[in-house]
Amino acid sequence: MRSLFRNGNLAIVLIVVVALILPALLSSGYQLRMVSIIWVFALLAMGFNLLYGITGQISMAQQAFFAIGAYGFAMLQAKLGWSPFVALPVAVVIVACVAAVIGLPLLRLRTHYLAMATLAFSLMMVGLTNRWVDFTGGSAGIQIRTITVGDWSMSRAELYYTLVIVAAIGLVIHNFIISGHLGRAMQAVRDDETGAESLGVNVTAVKLRVFVLAAVYAAVGGIGYGLISRQVNPSFGEFPVIVSLLTIAVVGGLGTRFGPVIGAIVVVLAPQALARFGEFETLIYGLCLGVFLIFLPNGLSGVMERLGARMLRPSSAPGRRSVTKNIVEGGAR
Amino acid sequence: MNAVTRNIGEGAPLLEVRNGTKRFGGLVAVNDVSFSVRGGEVVGLIGPNGAGKSTLFNLVTGVAQLSAGEIFFDGKSITGLPLHGRPSIGMSRTFQIVRLFPGMTVLQNVLMGFHPQLPDGLLRTLLGLRHSLREERRVTEKAMELLEFVGMEDLADEKIGELPYGKQRLVEIARAMAIEPRILLLDEPAAGLNGTETANLGAMLRVLNERGVTVLIVEHDIDFMMGLCDQIVVLDHGVKIAEGRPSEVQSNEKVIEAYLGRRGGNAEN
Amino acid sequence: MDKFSVLLFSGLTNGSVYGLVGLSLSLIYGANRVINFAQGEFVMIGTMSAILFMATYNLPLPVALVLTLGVVLAMALALEFAVYLPLRKRDAPPLTIMIGTMAFAITTMGVALLIWGPNQLSVPNILPMEPMTVGPLITNWQQLAIISSFVAFLGLTWFILYRTSFGLAIRATGVDPKVALLMGIRSDRIVRFAFLFSATVSGLAGVLIGPLLGGQISIGLALTVKGFMAAILGGLGSPFAAAAGGLAIGVAEAMIAGYGNSLYAEPIIFLIILMVLFVRPYGLLGDFEAARR
Incomplete structure (x- = not known):
């Protein structure tokens, strides 16, 4: 367990190091913005992975929590004049409370009913942000000012470094949960609720906690996205966000430890490479989602695990496989 | 005795x-x-x-x-x-038709039996991180002992689905024993x-x-x-x-x- | 009274389309426990094909209808063979299959985008849209055609389900797929029927609703969601409950918009659906599913 934890952390350290030297290699602000967005989507996907990939509870409200986080952060500053350092935690707490309040009744629902109920919630929220112009600024949204303390104000590069660190912390927690007893209990809930219950797992509590945690991940991601975009608008909560999220989860590998990050890198960067195809983008998104779902159910993580295992096989003792691999193969059911 | x-x-x-x-x-x-x-x-x-x-x-x-x-x-x-x-x-039980978690390995299934002994919730786990990690190590050792008792220690990392039914029953009994049941x-x-x-x-x-x-x-x-x-x-x-x-x-x-x-x-x- | 009648008919018209999508979803769900997130895309393709065959190629109505039907049926087979069957083969859980149908929906939108572009196109009318009065009520032929095809499809579904032996097999599968399999029912045929029949229903609904909604490739998603809500509101277990749910949503939407606040009609509908699910987790008429738990 200890060595596994260290082993996983090594990969995280590697990711962070690469992420931190990356801006030096980039030539434009646009590129910096793109790599910043990777970490935003990685955070969003980590929460979704814990909720759906590990615990088996689908939520189509992640983009709503993403938007509520950003709106909360923007409005607490714009309307109440709060400092961003106060607005940020308060916005996250607001999202956590909203998630707890709607999660309590909704998590009694299963599978498709849960999917629909959460979708109804997010459509309602998007409808409100679009229509309640006086409060939310309507489709124009609300400006988010750059974080400023005295004379210092956060540059785009500094924002990027902050996001990398936040995402790394998120990833450490995400992987710690998956690798330990908490993740085990969550998988038990996914595989067999009554079985889990009779082993002492409080199924309702597990579901609610993970739902709230996933919402918190989404909120932090949303605030990050708001800071990158320097505004928040209703598109934060709209359908394309959940399409991206699902694609990240599936392409990266559901229920894996590094799937959210790998998926986010691919899904944010691939359209850039495809940009010259322009109008083919939607089609390619759809095909990618389908192809991965059908042919690579463990996503790129699964592929990398298999390649890694093949390379390591001669040196490592046969028989005992790493827990990572087991989790990868566990996948989402 | x-x-x-x-x-x-x-x-x-x-x-x-x-x-x-x-x-x-x-x-x-x-x-x-x-x-x-x-x-x-x-x-x-x-x-x-x-x-x-x-x-x-x-x-x-x-x-x-x-x-x-x-x-x-x-x-x-x-x-x-x-x-x-x-x-x-x-109180610990087994089921009429073996009821294991198919997405987990043999060892992970047995470890599920220790769930009530481990810290509950993310915050408690993180606040007592050293204790949590120590506990995880302790229960893993005990789970391996239980697998030894049912004669399955070398199958610890197998997936449940790959085991014959008789073995699955033994995993379930090992898991039930992990609860350290009085009954x-x-x-x-x-x-x-x-x-x-x-x-x-x-x-x-x-x-x-x-x-x-x-x-x-x-x-x-x-x-x-x-x-x-x-x-x-x-x-x-x-x-x-x-x-x-x-x-x-x-x-x-x-x-x-x-x-x-x-x-x-x-x-x- | 005039206002009421206009609202009622526009609500019933939209509700009929939501209801037909809901009915389609429920039939497929009954056959294989899968929610088809691409169902609204069949409506969209129905609308867009009508534009293609009637306006662009200027084909006569019957020919255009047959071709449109051919397109949606081919699409249904593509969904079954490219997405559903491979996922079923590797025993993917229902939610994964749902995400698969979502992938199909996005792909369909991608293809439609290449063919028709993102802008709204005008849809040729099959029937006159001029207002006419029926007793105290004001409506038009287009609306009446949609509402009557709703009733006709409902009747046809009822006939198939309750008056044919194939329908009995469908219902048995709907109650318990495993038991139905033991009874020797070929579930693969039922699944294929459900996909094809649903595609027909939704495709024709698309031809009819096109002139009212406007031909735009983005309408599919909204209709999937509304049809889904209809099915959830009524209860996924019964196609008729799902259809009724659609009518309820359509009429409520029109009434809230007309008498309450047109701006907030849509969020209010979603709020109501959410509240219904809080109180009745398996839908208003959903005892069937609740009892099986």
């Missing part, structure tokens, strides 16, 4: 069902049944098909709720105790096992009982039960018709009638 744990018939009741009744609409599946299991005993619950054994077992394990009556564990009523509250007071509730543990596997299971349960675990067991296999149990409770049509040592029950006329009267050869089955 037997003397310490096997003072049969003298200990206080560990598990007691008082006037247990379960109605499904107009049908009375279990009718005013009372019995008790003393600490250290192996008690068997038998009866012809449809006698209400499974229903009674579900009432005891908390999967179904009593229509009337009460159930006590160690002197306290557990009638309304939720399912997830039972392992932590020392082990077994629902037809020999179902689906071959002769050798059944014999091994019997031997294993006897060892566990000698180590002080009380056992309540529902089973079709009469021979298996006669050799294993200290006390046997016989149900028919939801009513308790006999109770006693295996030899007493075997010669009880009501029991013979219940078995032979309806389905001739079932008693030898």
Whole structure:
């Protein structure tokens, strides 16, 4: 367990190091913005992975929590004049409370009913942000000012470094949960609720906690996205966000430890490479989602695990496989 | 060492069902049944098909709720105790059809049995991180010991789906033992096992009982039960018709009638 | 009274389309426990094909209808063979299959985008849209055609389900697929029927609703969601409950918009659906599913 934890952390350290030297290699602000967005989507996907990939509870409200986080952060500053350092935690707490309040009744629902109920919630929220112009600024949204303390104000590069660190912390927690007893209990809930219950797992509590945690991940991601975009608008909560999220989860590998990050890198960067195809983008998104779902159910993580295992096989003792691999193969059911 | 744990018939009741009744609409599946299991005993619950054994077992394990009556564990009523509250007071069970988590390995399945002993919730786990990690290491070692006990230590990292049924049953028993139960509730543990596997299971349960675990067991296999149990409770049509040592029950006329009267050869089955 | 009647008919018209999508979803769900997130895309393709065949190629109505039907049926087979069957083969859980149908929906939108572009196109009318009065009520032929095809499809579904032996097999599968399989029912045929029949229903609904909604490739998603809500509101277990749910949503939407606040009609509908699910987790008429738990 200890060595596994260290082993996983090594990969995280590697990711962070690469992420931190990356801006030096980039030539434009646009590129910096793109790599910043990777970490935003990685955070969003980590929460979704814990909720759906590990615990088996689908939520189509992640983009709503993403938007509520950003709106909360923007409005607490714009309307109440709060400092961003106060607005940020308060916005996250607001999202956590909203998630707890709607999660309590909704998590009694299963599978498709849960999917629909959460979708109804997010459509309602998007409808409100679009229509309640006086409060939310309507489709124009609300400006988010750059974080400023005295004379210092956060540059785009500094924002990027902050996001990398936040995402790394998120990833450490995400992987710690998956690798330990908490993740085990969550998988038990996914595989067999009554079985889990009779082993002492409080199924309702597990579901609610993970739902709230996933919402918190989404909120932090949303605030990050708001800071990158320097505004928040209703598109934060709209359908394309959940399409991206699902694609990240599936392409990266559901229920894996590094799937959210790998998926986010691919899904944010691939359209850039495809940009010259322009109008083919939607089609390619759809095909990618389908192809991965059908042919690579463990996503790129699964592929990398298999390649890694093949390379390591001669040196490592046969028989005992790493827990990572087991989790990868566990996948989402 | 037997003397310490096997003072049969003298200990206080560990598990007691008082006037247990379960109605499904107009049908009375279990009718005013009372019995008790003393600490250290192996008690068997038998009866012809449809006698209400499974229903009674579900009432005891908390999967179904009593229509009337009460159930006590160690002197306290557990009638309304939720399912997830039972392992932590020392009640552990297996299922009629093996119920493991297919997405996990053998080891992870056994580790699930330690769930109530581990810190609850993310915040508590992170706040006591050193303790949490130490605990995880401790229970992993204990889980490996349990797998050794059932002879499966080299299959620890196998996926559940790749195991034959008999092995899956052993994983389930190892997991049930992980709870460190005071009472082990077994629902037809020999179902689906071959002769050798059944014999091994019997031997294993006897060892566990000698180590002080009380056992309540529902089973079709009469021979298996006669050799294993200290006390046997016989149900028919939801009513308790006999109770006693295996030899007493075997010669009880009501029991013979219940078995032979309806389905001739079932008693030898 | 005039206002009421206009609202009622526009609500019934939209509701009929939601209801037909809901009915389609429920039929497929009954056959294989899968929610088809691409169902609204069949409506969209129905609308867009009508534009293609009637306006662009100027084909006569019957020919255009047959071709449109051919397109949606081919699409249904593509969904079944490219997405459903491979996922079923590797025993993917229902939610994964749902995400698969979502992938199909996005792909369909991608293809439609290449063919028709993102802008709204005008849809040729099959029937006159001029207002006419029926007794005290005001409506038009287009609306009446949609509402009557709703009733006709409902009747046809009822006939198939309750008056044919194939329908009995469908219903048996709907109650318990495993038991139905033991009884020797070929579930693969039922699944194929459900996909094809649903595609027909939704495709024709698309041809009819096109002139009212406008031909735009983005309408599919909204219709999937509304049809989904209809099915959830009524109860996924019964196609008729799902259809009724659709009518309820359509009429409520029109009434809230007309008498309450047109701006907030849509969020209010979603709020109501959410509230219904809080109180009745398996839908208003959903005892069927609740009882099976």
